Structures are given as C-alpha cells and as structure tokens.
Amino acid sequence: MTKTNEKIHVLVDEKLGGIKREYMEIDRKAEVGEKIVIVEKADCDDWYENGAIFTVNRDRPGKSHVESDPARCGDNINGFILREEYHVLEPTDIVHIDGQRYEMVDRNAKVGEKVIVVRPDEVIGDDYDTGRIGTVKSRHSAGDVSVETIGLVFGDEYCVLVPLDKHEKTLENKNNTYKEVKNYIHNELSITRQDIQEMISIAVSNEVQKMSESGKLDRIAGEKIESLIEEGFRNGKRLLHGFKERVSQTVSDEVGKRITNVLNINVELKEEGN
Structure with missing residues (x-):
C-alpha cells in the first residue's frame, strides 16, 4: 500500500527548465528517472546521510531496491539503495518563481494571466522551451494564446500560473477580519x-x-x-x-x-x- 508523507521538498526540476518545484514524499518503490530522498540510512559505510536526494538510474526487474550513480562509494559500486531506505519525491503542481508560489493549472488562459510552457510543440522552428514563462496578450481559438516574450503558444502546450500566496493572504485577511468582528461582538458589545x-x-x-x-x-x-x-x-x-x-x-x-x-x-x- 502506498503511503503519503506530508513533508514537502522544494527542488529544481530539470524537466521544467530548471524551475523550482514542490515535491511530496511518497512511501513506494521508485521508478527510473524519479527523485528519491533517504529517510532511514541502512549501511553506516555509505557516504550519504538521511536527507540526501538522488535520481534513480536503474531499477532491477523483480528486485525491490534501486540504484543511483551518485550514491556509489567504497564497496557499493552500483549505488545500491534498499527499498526501506528511501521515499519517492513526486512532483506537485506548485512551482516557485521569483519568490512567489504558483499552482500550474491546466485550463485556457485569460488575457493578463501568466502561463508556463510545459509541453512545447517539437515542430522545428519553435523558439521557446519547457519552462518559458510569459503574460498572455491575446487569446485565439482552441485555447491558443499570444504571450509576451514568447509569441503564439498552443492551448495544449501551457499551464496557467495561479498565484497561491495572494490567495492564501486573502484567506488570512478574511480570517483576521472574522476574528476582529468576533472579538468586537464579545468584548465591546458583550454579546x-x-x-x-x-x-x-x-x-x-x-x-x-x-x-x-x-x-x-x-x-x-x-x-x-x-x-x-x-x-x-x-x-x-x-x-x-x-x-x-x-x-x-x-x-x-x-x-x-x-x-x-x-x-x-x-x-x-x-x-x-x-
């Protein structure tokens, strides 16, 4: 049974153009290409410690362990990591850009919204790559948009960047207002x-x-x-x-x-x- 850990890690996502992304710890076996974090080191002779992060290079069929080249040391020439030593780091839809947290939402963008290219068309001639960010200037049919600094981006190539901190701050302000009104009712009006x-x-x-x-x-x-x-x-x-x-x-x-x-x-x- 797969178990979820609430711990969040903010790491660079090479598959998203090097943008920082939030990852969540999941207690399951990793697949090749996935990131893992050491949570319970087994062999005291291994150079890495709890908290070390690796990318899985090999997954032996029928075996529960995985191997990562950066984990190689001494007698562990294959970078062998036991199943019980690690958790998988699964990418979330939350990214960090210029100190701001955004959620990547898969929907048609509106004029003025920020978008991020996540699935660029591989047609020769495209002048943008995964991770490129821009603001929508105009909309076209089928969700296609014209983006500042990028140009035309097709509807299936991007995600909308919805600022989270602003939303959370709005909720925080509402909660503070509620508490102020509540205190006023109880303390000032004695109700x-x-x-x-x-x-x-x-x-x-x-x-x-x-x-x-x-x-x-x-x-x-x-x-x-x-x-x-x-x-x-x-x-x-x-x-x-x-x-x-x-x-x-x-x-x-x-x-x-x-x-x-x-x-x-x-x-x-x-x-x-x-």
Whole structure:
C-alpha cells in the first residue's frame, strides 16, 4: 500500500527548465528517472546521510531496491539503495518563481494571466522551451494564446500560473477580519454565542409566523407533498418505503431555504468550537 508523507521538498526540476518545484514524499518503490530522498540510512559505510536526494538510474526487474550513480562509494559500486531506505519525491503542481508560489493549472488562459510552457510543440522552428514563462496578450481559438516574450503558444502546450500566496493572504485577511468582528461582538458589545442563537431563533420564528399567516407555508407544503405523492404512487399504486420521512424532510428543507433567503443568514458551525 502506498503511503503519503506530508513533508514537502522544494527542488529544481530539470524537466521544467530548471524551475523550482514542490515535491511530496511518497512511501513506494521508485521508478527510473524519479527523485528519491533517504529517510532511514541502512549501511553506516555509505557516504550519504538521511536527507540526501538522488535520481534513480536503474531499477532491477523483480528486485525491490534501486540504484543511483551518485550514491556509489567504497564497496557499493552500483549505488545500491534498499527499498526501506528511501521515499519517492513526486512532483506537485506548485512551482516557485521569483519568490512567489504558483499552482500550474491546466485550463485556457485569460488575457493578463501568466502561463508556463510545459509541453512545447517539437515542430522545428519553435523558439521557446519547457519552462518559458510569459503574460498572455491575446487569446485565439482552441485555447491558443499570444504571450509576451514568447509569441503564439498552443492551448495544449501551457499551464496557467495561479498565484497561491495572494490567495492564501486573502484567506488570512478574511480570517483576521472574522476574528476582529468576533472579538468586537464579545468584548465591546458583550454579546455571547447564546445571545446570537436566541436572536436567530426569534428571527426564524417570526419569519415562519409571517409565512404561515400569508399562506406561503401552506403553498410550499402543498406543492411539495403533492409532488411526492405523485412520485410515490408510480410504483404499482403503492407508496414508496419511507414516504412519511421524505415528506417531512423535504418540506423542512424547502421552508429552511426560504427562511434563509429572506433573512440572508449564513450560519457556519465550527467543529473546533471557535
């Protein structure tokens, strides 16, 4: 069974033009060409230590070990590395460019977005290589784009670079704003969670009463129940199993939706008691 390790390594990816890329540790057997990291050195005579990174040069059929030329030393003339000594470093879609983290997303680019060439056309005459980066100036059909400093790039040749730090910072700012509002409610206004729950309960109760008095509640229930009855009697004129529960749940859901829409309330329950 393949196991995933949360540890991330930022390494130069030669296959991506030497751009730095994030790799994740995976506990499985490596294949030729893959990067590995030593996590539990077995032979004390080997020159490398835990944390050393190699590229696999040979994978013996039917054998669990791999071999890497840079790991050669002393009696280990083949660069022999036991299976239990290493984890595979699998490339993620996250790259580091000029100190900024980006996610490579495989979709059509918009004007103004950065793109990176990942699968260049091998037609003779192309003047760009894997790893070239540029900003989209204009779009064409089939996802093709014109890119500054590169020229025409076909839709299947590039990935869009979506900045991650900016997105994460936005989420961080939202969380900080939430905490500020939460602290203001508790500390300045002296409003407790129970007070808020009671406010919502009263508002919902008032809205249900309004819906009942106006006849909306009857119409909502009537329409849904009629639809469920029609559906239930399709099966040989016999009500389907769980009909009563479905009626109750459906009507409850519909009423809840309408109350939420009217009050514009979005209540998010936090699992960790925040």
